[in-house]
Amino acid sequence: MKLLTLNAHSWHEENQLEKLDQLAEFIGERGFDVVALQEINQPMNGAPASGPSMERYVEGEAGLVIREGHFVLALLERLQTPYYWTWIPTHATFGRYDEGLAVLSRMPITEAFCARVSALEDYHNHKTRRLLVVRTSAQAEPERAFWAASGHYGWWNDAIEPFRGQWDRTEDVLAELRAGSEPLYLLGDLNNVAQIRGEGYDYVMERGWCDLHTAAAEKDEGSTVLKAIAGWSDNERPLRIDYILSSRPVAVKKSEVVLDGRNGPVVSDHFGVAAELE
Numbered sequence: 493m494k495l496l497t498l499n500a501h502s503w504h505e506e507n508q509l510e511k512l513d514q515l516a517e518f519i520g521e522r523g524f525d526v527v528a529l530q531e532i533n534q535p536m537n538g539a540p541a542s543g544p545s546m547e548r549y550v551e552g553e554a555g556l557v558i559r560e561g562h563f564v565l566a567l568l569e570r571l572q573t574p575y576y577w578t579w580i581p582t583h584a585t586f587g588r589y590d591e592g593l594a595v596l597s598r599m600p601i602t603e604a605f606c607a608r609v610s611a612l613e614d615y616h617n618h619k620t621r622r623l624l625v626v627r628t629s630a631q632a633e634p635e636r637a638f639w640a641a642s643g644h645y646g647w648w649n650d651a652i653e654p655f656r657g658q659w660d661r662t663e664d665v666l667a668e669l670r671a672g673s674e675p676l677y678l679l680g681d682l683n684n685v686a687q688i689r690g691e692g693y694d695y696v697m698e699r700g701w702c703d704l705h706t707a708a709a710e711k712d713e714g715s716t717v718l719k720a721i722a723g724w725s726d727n728e729r730p731l732r733i734d735y736i737l738s739s740r741p742v743a744v745k746k747s748e749v750v751l752d753g754r755n756g757p758v759v760s761d762h763f764g765v766a767a768e769l770e
Contacts, residue, residue: 494523495704495736497679498751498764499530499644502563503589511759512563516570518756522766523573526628527596528642528679532579533589534562541565545577552578552604552624564594573598576628580606582644583620593624593642593680602637603627609661610646610653619646619653623662625669639669643680648691655684655692663699666739676739681762686714686732702738704767708747716749716763736767743770 496519505511519527538559545568549558556579558565564579576597581590595601603626610621621644629637643662646653662678669676678701684692686703697703705714715730736747745768750756752763 493525493769495526495767496524497528499681499762501531501760503533514757515759520572525598526640529594530644530681532563532594533591534559548576550578550601550604552580552606576601578604580624582622583618584616595626595642597628599628601626601628607665609658638675641678645682647683670739678737681734683733702741704736704744705747708744710746712748734765745770
């Protein structure tokens with residue numbers, strides 16, 4: 493199974509349509525089974541969307557309106573392989589967009605739900621955070637069902653919304669799934685640096701999660717941010733802040749940074765992370 497996570501920084505990139513084409517081509521070439529995306533935007537005032545891609549949309553939140561100009565719809569229009577998908581908004585951005593989380597799956601999504609993981613509930617505060625969780629399985633192989641979650645978290649030392657509280661709420665949301673028999677993968681931007689001890693990365697690892705990068709038989713250095721970006725305005729060094737995690741140990745054939753200019757084109761201010769399971 494092949495997994496991809498990417499903070500897409502959608503509709504905020506220069507040459508966005510070209511990068512959208514490149515992202516679709518990369519996903520198609522690699523044949524990912526599950527794609528988790530963060531910072532996925534739709535125009536707040538767009539008309540309700542329709543069309544073939546909406547036929548594979550699975551509601552993750554009751555009453556949510558998917559609007560024309562949604563980044564995932566634009567991506568799906570460019571993909572040759574059909575994907576089932578879902579999306580939830582987490583907060584408003586620049587007064588123009590609903591920004592949120594998405595999961596795309598080549599296999600049917602049989603369940604989808606979301607939960608708030610920040611203490612904040614203010615939709616117009618960009619530090620409000622939620623988690624999107626889906627269950628997916630091949631119709632012919634229901635015994636291979638698994639759960640996948642897409643998340644985008646705050647910073648360890650944030651004065652308003654520190655990471656620790658957000659992760660504690662995440663553990664509460666996922667406790668029943670972690671105790672179940674089906675595998676659970678959490679993919680996303682944790683905004684916590686793997687190279688820093690005693691902060692968010694260690695906090696997650698102490699709770700029994702498996703980092704697919706460290707577990708992989710073949711892997712690279714792993715950093716997904718190399719420069720100053722939003723949220724890391726003073727950064728001058730490589731940071732590994734995007735992850736694919738498993739709730740239990742798994743055999744991982746390969747973990748690699750992608751969409752970094754060497755292993756696929758740069759399409760966002762973050763690079764992606766891809767993992768292939770045995």
